Amino acid sequence: MNAGEILRDKRLVDAWAFLVEAYLNPAAAICLAHSPWVGLGLWLVLFQQPLLAMVGVMALSVIELFSIWRQRRTAGSGFSLPERANALLSALAGSWIFLPANQPPAVTAIMIAGTVMSGLLFTFLAKDLVAKSRLPALVWPYCVIAFTLFTIFPDAPVRSLEYFQWPSFQTGGPLALGETFLRSLGVFLFSPWPLSGIVIFTVLMAWSPALVLAGMAGWLSGAAVSWLLVMASAPVLWAATSYNFFLSGAALGAVFFVPDLRGLFFAVIGGALAALIAALMQVLFQYSAVSFLPIPFAITLYFGLVVLSAAPFGRPEDRIVEWAAKPEHSRIARDWLEARWGAAGTPLLGVPLQGPVEITQGFDDALSHRGAWRHALDFQRPVPKGGDEALRPSAWGEPVFSPVLGKVVRVSNDVPDNPLGTANFADNWGNHVIVEADKGCHVLVGHMMQNSVSVAPGQKVGYATQLGLVGNSGRSTLPHLHLHAQKGEAAGAPTRDFRLANYFSWADDTLFTTQWCASGHVGRGDVVVAAVANPDLRPILAGILPGRGIWTVSGQGNEAARLGSGGPIVLETALTENGNYAIRQDRDAWMVLALDFDGLRLNALRAPAGSLVALLAMCQSTVPFAAFAGLTWEDWLPRTYQGRALDYLKDFDPRRNAQLFSVALRCDAITYNGIPAFAITATPQTDLPGLPQSCRVTLAPQRGAVELVARYEEGTRTYTQISFEPRER
Numbered sequence: 001m002n003a004g005e006i007l008r009d010k011r012l013v014d015a016w017a018f019l020v021e022a023y024l025n026p027a028a029a030i031c032l033a034h035s036p037w038v039g040l041g042l043w044l045v046l047f048q049q050p051l052l053a054m055v056g057v058m059a060l061s062v063i064e065l066f067s068i069w070r071q072r073r074t075a076g077s078g079f080s081l082p083e084r085a086n087a088l089l090s091a092l093a094g095s096w097i098f099l100p101a102n103q104p105p106a107v108t109a110i111m112i113a114g115t116v117m118s119g120l121l122f123t124f125l126a127k128d129l130v131a132k133s134r135l136p137a138l139v140w141p142y143c144v145i146a147f148t149l150f151t152i153f154p155d156a157p158v159r160s161l162e163y164f165q166w167p168s169f170q171t172g173g174p175l176a177l178g179e180t181f182l183r184s185l186g187v188f189l190f191s192p193w194p195l196s197g198i199v200i201f202t203v204l205m206a207w208s209p210a211l212v213l214a215g216m217a218g219w220l221s222g223a224a225v226s227w228l229l230v231m232a233s234a235p236v237l238w239a240a241t242s243y244n245f246f247l248s249g250a251a252l253g254a255v256f257f258v259p260d261l262r263g264l265f266f267a268v269i270g271g272a273l274a275a276l277i278a279a280l281m282q283v284l285f286q287y288s289a290v291s292f293l294p295i296p297f298a299i300t301l302y303f304g305l306v307v308l309s310a311a312p313f314g315r316p317e318d319r320i321v322e323w324a325a326k327p328e329h330s331r332i333a334r335d336w337l338e339a340r341w342g343a344a345g346t347p348l349l350g351v352p353l354q355g356p357v358e359i360t361q362g363f364d365d366a367l368s369h370r371g372a373w374r375h376a377l378d379f380q381r382p383v384p385k386g387g388d389e390a391l392r393p394s395a396w397g398e399p400v401f402s403p404v405l406g407k408v409v410r411v412s413n414d415v416p417d418n419p420l421g422t423a424n425f426a427d428n429w430g431n432h433v434i435v436e437a438d439k440g441c442h443v444l445v446g447h448m449m450q451n452s453v454s455v456a457p458g459q460k461v462g463y464a465t466q467l468g469l470v471g472n473s474g475r476s477t478l479p480h481l482h483l484h485a486q487k488g489e490a491a492g493a494p495t496r497d498f499r500l501a502n503y504f505s506w507a508d509d510t511l512f513t514t515q516w517c518a519s520g521h522v523g524r525g526d527v528v529v530a531a532v533a534n535p536d537l538r539p540i541l542a543g544i545l546p547g548r549g550i551w552t553v554s555g556q557g558n559e560a561a562r563l564g565s566g567g568p569i570v571l572e573t574a575l576t577e578n579g580n581y582a583i584r585q586d587r588d589a590w591m592v593l594a595l596d597f598d599g600l601r602l603n604a605l606r607a608p609a610g611s612l613v614a615l616l617a618m619c620q621s622t623v624p625f626a627a628f629a630g631l632t633w634e635d636w637l638p639r640t641y642q643g644r645a646l647d648y649l650k651d652f653d654p655r656r657n658a659q660l661f662s663v664a665l666r667c668d669a670i671t672y673n674g675i676p677a678f679a680i681t682a683t684p685q686t687d688l689p690g691l692p693q694s695c696r697v698t699l700a701p702q703r704g705a706v707e708l709v710a711r712y713e714e715g716t717r718t719y720t721q722i723s724f725e726p727r728e729r
Helices: 003-030 036-046 050-074 081-101 105-130 140-152 156-163 174-187 194-207 209-231 243-255 261-284 295-307 327-341 538-542 558-563 612-619
Strands: 357-361 377-380 399-401 406-412 431-437 442-448 466-469 481-486 499-506 513-520 527-530 547-557 569-575 581-586 589-595 599-606 622-624 632-638 660-672 675-684 694-700 704-712 715-726
Touching: 003 036, 003 050, 003 081, 036 050, 036 194, 050 081, 050 105, 081 105, 081 140, 081 156, 105 140, 140 156, 140 295, 174 194, 174 209, 174 243, 194 209, 209 243, 209 261, 209 327, 243 261, 243 295, 261 295, 327 513, 327 632, 327 660, 431 466, 442 466, 513 622, 538 599, 538 694, 569 612, 581 612, 589 612, 599 612, 599 632, 612 675, 612 694, 612 704, 622 632, 622 660, 660 694
Parallel strands: 513 632
Antiparallel strands: 357 377, 357 527, 377 481, 399 466, 406 431, 431 442, 442 481, 499 513, 499 527, 547 569, 547 715, 569 581, 581 589, 589 599, 599 622, 632 660, 660 675, 675 694, 694 704, 704 715
């Protein structure tokens, strides 16, 4: 590719990015989507009424000019997506009101421009008012503008209905629900015709079936409630306002809450509530145009976000704060995190003792870990293989380290240690330290030796900070260490669920370290040891250079014929602002590897199954700093690499982790071109299309992955990095 072609391609990419930001995404945001292709489809709907569409284009063009001026003038950011979307809606409302008024063009232009600017102003105000509550601005600014216009010009809506030849809404019984549904989709875009609804339904379904399913659940629920009101002789004109039901269901069931069975329940509740609010508004505003605005949707959304985010209705981890990702991706991301780390907010605690330790009492155990204090672990040294309890080594006097990063809030240091076989029931925890972790929970380490506590309240602690020594104080009959996470800083506060993190699990028969765990629950009899970084592997993982790598691929067996004579593959590795590795093969094949506290970990992926990036992601889903030859571990990966929207319908499964698959990994120490290196072998535990039976990546200093061998049933595929050009970033 010559310089001219590269420049032309860059200009095309820049032009497309401009269209997406300035015109396509604002249109998509009206229907709660975040896709330029949805925006393109919605513009097709808008251009069924060319005058309205042209006003919308001009309004967004002016907004873009203001955005550029704002960026240059203040060195700040341009207008956000909600601001642009509200400006577009305000422009459509203004033109719908003022174009049929037969006023001079200059007057009409001034009125529409004032409407757009007012919409922007109210968007700024709404954004500031709801910023701390994590509630989206969305349609409130547009509702305020439209409410004002319809109130000041009460006769304008009737004139506009005649001017734009809007058909009347007549439900005609249950059999006409399909047409009513399609027409209602177009109302929000001032285009209430079935063809508009078909286009909107199609582009939304192609982008996110989860959004459409939730929206339809909300619409049907709202329609059912409205029919009940009609049957009860309530004068409800629900068809024209039923788009509120769809938007409420989509927002609560997929956009702002993770789309699953709980989300569908939220969608049903949202649609029903929107129907009741819409009926109330029609009565209050005497069926004026104001009662057909998306105010029921806005009220329902805010009510739902406040009420459904907390117990007993929902869970905080199901709330989607960043409105950007496709709903299906949000569900996969939630399930992926939970498969790795447990439910959101679950504390991760390190093993507080060095060397192998045995869990002699776990969660809900038979001795003292019961009731409000059931989430706790007791540590002792393990019994030697083949021995009995009498041969168990004592942990007395061994150093105790902080299991979290945080700040000491409480200390007890003067409780006498008990003689063996006796306990001090007047002081449950004996000498203890309570640490407030940086991530918000409180952790208690107890039964330490008298006068051994070496930290003080207010002191910052890390994993290498010694807290004290193992003792036998408090409610303890023999030397051991007690650990739990709790709800508050007071000693005796109820405990809460937690996981151990970054530890080795020892085999029962040999007491030899063979398995590494990123996080997990342990129980009585388990033997674990805190993982320590491998000094040979960690520099390789943390020292990968940004740059461009050229790869070739060859095949054996049927894979050779399948690959054909493809050219080299280029992989670009860049460092992001937060120090992650962004590895890109092309626009649709990329991944992000993060240097986490315990190793190198995949945290974002988009790639076709079988591509080089997808195979590298499988082998590097997690590589612990503590890995050594012979160590094994497990991880989870997203099941659908490409994230095709229709796969959501085909593979819908209400169970957690339905869109994930597990992979078993193993580390081996090897030599690559005379240089010490490491090989990571990944074996999928699920038979899925496009996945190899196993794949093995070689990691070398500075260059990272330099070779990958994927084994399929039909043959073997080998990728080799033949050159690497380092860059600054």
